[in-house]
Amino acid sequence: METAEVELNDSQSQIKNGEALSIFGKTNRHVTLKFEDVAYKINIEKSGVLSRCCGPCRSKANSEKMILKGVTGAVFPGEMLAMLGPSGSGKTTLLTALGGRLGGKLSGTITYNGKPFTNAMKRDTGFVTQDDILYPHLTVTETLVFTALLRLPNTISKEEKQGVARLVISQLGLTRCKDSIVGGKTVRGVSGGERKRVSIGQEILINPTLLFLDEPTSGLDSTTAQTIVSMLWELAENGKTVVMTIHQPSSRIFYMFHKVLLLSEGNLIYFGKGSEALDYFLSIGHAPSVTMNPADFLLDLANGISTGDTGEDRGSLKQTLVSAYKGNLTDKVEKEVKGINYQSIDSMNDKKIGPWTTNWWQQFTVLLKRGVKERRHEVFSIPKIIQVIVVALLAGLLWWQSSIAHLQDQTGLLFFYSGFWGFFPVFQAIFTFPQERAMLMKERSSGMYKLSSYFMATMAGDMPMELVLPTVFVTITYWMGGLRPTASNYFKTLFVLLFSVLSSQGLGLAIGAIVMKLKAATTLGSVIMLSFVLAGGYYVQHVPIFIAWIKYISLSHHTYKLLLCSQFSMDEMYPCGPNVTCAVADFPSIKHVGLDHKEISVMAMFAMLVGYRLIAYLALMRVGVTPSKK
Template identity: 50%
Template structure:
C-alpha cells in the first residue's frame, strides 16, 4: 500500500507521524524483553498497553492468547523469557515473542532488523516462514538479512540489494538472477544465490563471470601497468564492479521501478479521518498505565529482590551484628557507645544498599524504555511513578527481617513504639537513598560512571554522618545536612535515647526530630524530581 500525502505545515507532519505510529511495527535486532516475565505475561502486558481503549481488558487478553497460538508459543507460554543468567525460552521462541509484541496491534507495515541473527538454519527458516505467513494476510513485511540460506532466499517476494549505500537491484526475488545474468554477471560454480549477490555487492568476482566491459577495462589498466613494470591485476577492482552495477541498475531498472512507486493511490475515508485527527490516542488512560506498569514491575523484579542470595546476605549480616552486639548494655559508657556504633552502621547499611540497587534501574531499562516510548505505549510520568513505587514493597521486605533480628539480639529498647519508630526511620532512609540512586542512574545512564559517582557520594555522606567526626569544620559543615546517613543516625539516637546522653551529643543539638524527618522527606521528593527531569531531558535529546 502506498499513500500520496502532501504536508503543508508542521501539524500535517505530526498528524502523519501519529497515523504511522499505530500502523507500523518494528522488531529490533536485539531481543529487548524483560528477563523474568513469562511469554504470556510479556504479550499480555503489551496488549493491555498498546491495544485501543475501545477494547475491554478481557478482549485485550484474548488478543494476546490469539497471538500466542498464532506464533506457536502455547507450549512455552508459562516459561520465563530468560537471559544471560536466567534460563528461559530458546532463541527462536524469544524472537517470535518480539514479533508478537509488534503484530499484536495488527500493523499494516512490519519492519525487522536481522530477525535470523544468531539462530540456526532450521530456526531461521521457521522465523522467515512465519513472516511469509504474516505477509500473506495482507501485511507488508520488510526485513534486513545477512547471509541467508538458499531456502530463506526464495521465501522473499521482493529483494533490495545494497552495496556501499547504493541501490544495485530492486524487484522480484525470482527475477534477480536473470537480471544479473543479463548484464553479464553469472556464478562460475554452483552456489547459493544470496552468496552470489553478496559477492557482487562487495565487489568480489573470484567465482563470478564479469561482462566484457569490465574485462576490457581491466586489460587497458594492465597494459598501462606493464608499461610501468607494475604488478598485473587479472580481476576488476571492487570499485570498478560497484560502479558498473550502479550504472547498470540506473539505466535498466531504476526508472521503471520509480515510476511504479510514485504512482499515487487513493486514500480511503477512514484513513483520512485517522490522519486528520491530530489527537494522540493512548491505549489506556494514565491511571490504567500506572496500574499495569506497577504490576509488571512487581512481577519482573521480585525474582531479583527476593532471591535466595539477597535474602541470605541480609539474614547473615543481621545475625552477625546481633552476635557482635549481643545484649549490649546501654547503662555503661562503653555499652552506650557500642550501641551508637550499631545504630550508625544500620543507617549506613540501609543507605548504601538501596543506592547501589537503584542506580542500575534506568541504565538497564534504557533500551526497553526507548522501545516502548517510541511505540507510544505509555506516558513517561506513568512509567516513572510506577517504576519508583513498585520497588517500595520489595525494598521494605528485607529491612523488616533485618530489624527484627538485630533489634532484639542487640538488646535495643524493648518497646513496641521505639521499635516501630526505628523501622519508620530506616524506611525513610531507604526511600531517600533509593531516590539518590535513581537520580544518579537517570542522569548518567551509564553503569560504570553511575557506580563511580555513587561510591564517592555514599562515602562522603557516611563520613559526614556524625559518628566519625562530631566537630566538623565550619567551612564544610554544610555537607552533613545533605547526608541522609546524618539525619537517619540522629533520628535513631532520638528514638532510642530521649534525652540523648551528652557523650553521644553531636555539635548540633537534637530537637523533636522534625528537622531530620523534613530533610529526609525533602530528599525523597527532590531526588526523584531530579531523576524524572533527567529522563525527560534524555527523551527530548533522543527525539
C-alpha cells in the first residue's frame, strides 16, 4: 500500500519552513471527544470440573462480567480529564476504548469531532501506556529519533524528523541524559521519571491533538509526578485534549484537572469539574470528617467507604452513589454531550489519509537499523560468547585429532554438531517474539509500520548475527577434532551447519510466535527437539515402522545426513581391522542414514527454513492488530 498524501498540519508547516516548533505551542487543530453509554463486557471462564468439560456444560460454566456500565461524558479542547477509581473499576478499560484500541464486546458510541475513529484520528492521537515499553539498550536520542522516522510523514525530510526528536528532548528536559541508554528491569539506565518522559515524548513528537495516558505518575515520587502533570496541563492549556487515568494523585495534582471522572465497579459516580467534586458529594451528604486529599476522599467513596457515620455497608453505599449520580448529574452530562456544536471545531480530512505515514522500504530500513542496535547486545552477550567458546574447546579436546580410523568418534562429533546447533538456536529464537510482543502491540496500535516490514527487518537483522557464533564454533572444533583438513570439506561442513542453524532458528521463531508464553514455549521446544534428536539416526538404527516417519520431519536427521556427506563419500574405505578395510557407507552409524539422496535432505531443510518462518508470520498476525492493517 502506498503512503497517502497528507496535508501538512501547523506544526509540520513550521518544520518545513525552518521555524522553531514548540510542543507546548498553540494549535489550530482541535478534537472534542464524546462518549455515550459506553459498556464493555468480558467472558469469565469459571474454574473447576465444569470449565474443563465440553458441550452444553461448558457454556453454562462460562459467564459474562460487565466492566463498564453505560459511561457517558465529553472532553473538549483545552481540557485535561482525569479518570479515577480503585483497581478493577474499569478506568484503564475505558481509556483503551476511548483511544480506539479496545475490541470485543464494546457497545455505545465514541466519536471524535462527531466522527468515528479513523486513520486520520489515529495519526493525530498519542497513547502512553502505563508500563514504559522501551528498548533498554537504545539511548534516549536513538529511541525518539527512530520513533520520529517511523511516525512522522514523508512530507517532512529525514533531517527535519530528527530535528523534531531533538526539540522534544530539549523541551521535555531530557538533554542531560540524551546519550544515556534507556535501561529496563535488568539493564541500568535513566531514572523512572526520565523514562516516563521518554514514553510521553514518543507520543507528543507527532504533536497530537488528542493524548491518552494510562497512569503517567505510577511509581514516581511526588515531585516528579507534579512535573509530568504540569507538563500535561500546559499541553491542554494550549488547545490539546488530554485524557488520563490516575490512581492516587496528590492534592496539588488533583486541582490541576479540569474534569474528573470517578468510577466504581464500572459505574459512574461523578463526572464534572474537578473543583466542584467535593461540593457535589457534600450536597448528597458525604463530606470528609478531617482535612484530607480530595482524591483520597473520592477513592474512599468509590470503594464504598464513607467518613460519615451512615451505617451503610460498602455495597449499599456504592449503589447509593450510583443512584445519586443518575438522579443529580446524568441529565446535566447528557445535555452537555448532546449540545456539542462541531461546526466551530476543525476536523482533519480523512479522505486522502491512509494507515501508514511511511512506505514499506522506509519502515524496513529504520526497523532493521533499530533492531540491529538493540539485538546485538543480546546476541553477542559475554555469557553467550563464553558458553559457545567453552563448549567448542571442550569438544575439541574430547575429539582431539580423531581420524577416519576412529570412524565412530567422527560420526559422534558430527551428530554432536547437529544436536548442539539444533537446540541452541531454537532456544535463542523462542524468546524473540514473546519479548517483543508488548512493543509490537504498542507500535502496531499506533500505526507505525506494517507487520511484514517488521518481520522482514527482524529476519534480516538476526540472520547475520546468529551465524557468527556457529562459525566460530566450527572453526575451533573442526581442526581440533581431526576432521578432513581440506578447505572444501571445511566449507561444506560449515555451510551445512549454518543451514541447520537458520532452519532451527525458524522453528524457534514459530514456536515463540504461536505460544507467546516463555515457559510453555520452552517446554514445547524441548519436546520437539528431543523428538528430532532421537529420530536423528544416531542413537537408534532399527526404528519400528509405525514411528519411523518422524525422521522425515526431523531437522537433526537431515542435518546429520548432510554433515556425513560433507566428510565422506559412497566409495570411501576405512580401516576396520588389522590389514582390513571396509566401506564407509556400510558403517552402522552411517548405513542407516545413508550417503545417497542428499538432495532430499537439502530440499527438506530449505522447506523448514521457509516454512517455519511463514508459520511464525501467520501466528504474529493475531497479536494485537486490526485485521485490515496486516
